[in-house]
Amino acid sequence: DVKVTQSSRYLVKRTGEKVFLECVQDMDHENMFWYRQDPGLGLRLIYFSYDVKMKEKGDIPEGYSVSREKKERFSLILESASTNQTSMYLCASSSSGAAALYEQYFGPGTRLTVT
Amino acid sequence: TQLLEQSPQFLSIQEGENLTVYCNSSSVFSSLQWYRQEPGEGPVLLVTVVTGGEVKKLKRLTFQFGDARKDSSLHITAAQTGDTGLYLCAGGGETSYDKVIFGPGTSLSVIP
Numbered sequence: 001d002v003k004v005t006q007s008s009r010y011l012v013k014r015t016g017e018k019v020f021l022e023c024v025q026d027m028d029h030e031n032m033f034w035y036r037q038d039p040g041l042g043l044r045l046i047y048f049s050y051d052v053k054m055k056e057k058g059d060i061p062e063g064y065s066v067s068r069e070k071k072e073r074f075s076l077i078l079e080s081a082s083t084n085q086t087s088m089y090l091c092a093s094s095s096s097g098a099a100a101l102y103e104q105y106f107g108p109g110t111r112l113t114v115t
Numbered sequence: 116t117q118l119l120e121q122s123p124q125f126l127s128i129q130e131g132e133n134l135t136v137y138c139n140s141s142s143v144f145s146s147l148q149w150y151r152q153e154p155g156e157g158p159v160l161l162v163t164v165v166t167g168g169e170v171k172k173l174k175r176l177t178f179q180f181g182d183a184r185k186d187s188s189l190h191i192t193a194a195q196t197g198d199t200g201l202y203l204c205a206g207g208g209e210t211s212y213d214k215v216i217f218g219p220g221t222s223l224s225v226i227p
Contacts, residue, residue: 004157040219042203042217042218042219042220043158043203043217045214045215048214058214059214090157090158092157102145102146102148102163102205102206102207102215103148103160103163104148104158104160104205104215105160106150106157106158106159107157108156108157109155109156109157111155
């Protein structure tokens with residue numbers, strides 16, 4: 001069964017802290033994605049990666065960075081957390097090729113609150 | 116810029132009723148996916164449609180891709196409380212490295 005796991009379901013951090021969100025997939029997928037989801041704004045792409053050590057900016061990369069040292073793991077880093085980064089963070093993965101590229105498998109999400 | 120619109124935004128129906136939700140765009144997509152997301156969870160992939168005019172069935176759910184590959188619909192027959200959730204459509208671009216575009220979703224509530 002396809003599985004994407006995220007390191008925490010709920011996280012509370014203080015303004016200015018450095019925050020690490022980890023995502024691991026066990027499907028040998030080439031592509032991995034980080035989104036944030038906010039009411040009324042839908043899913044917004046932060047960063048994605050098509051290969052190890054490769055990253056591409058999504059629609060809202062400001063204030064975030066990512067790391068992909070191994071194929072199965074994609075980390076999202078908030079360098080200095082701010083209250084406007086309070087959100088639900090979703091990690092996803094997909095395999096390459098045709099329609100499969102767009103079939104994304106999501107983790108359960110991390111609800112991050114920055115106070 | 117590719118955009119996907121979904122309608123209605125909210126839908127509340129009684130158990131046993133039928134419903135249809137829509138996903139529309141002015142852009143052509145190489146494929147289109149439907150996801151269901153339950154509160155506090157990540158979206159779960161339901162189906163992918165690829166060919167214009169394609170119809171796929173998943174138990175009581177029927178998905179259709181428009182002939183021009185710009186729109187799609189999801190029809191649920193005899194809705195059940197377990198169908199409650201946020202239904203998202205997502206479109207793939209014309210090239211393999213185009214980003215997936217997500218619609219804003221339709222929030223469905225099925226009342227017993």
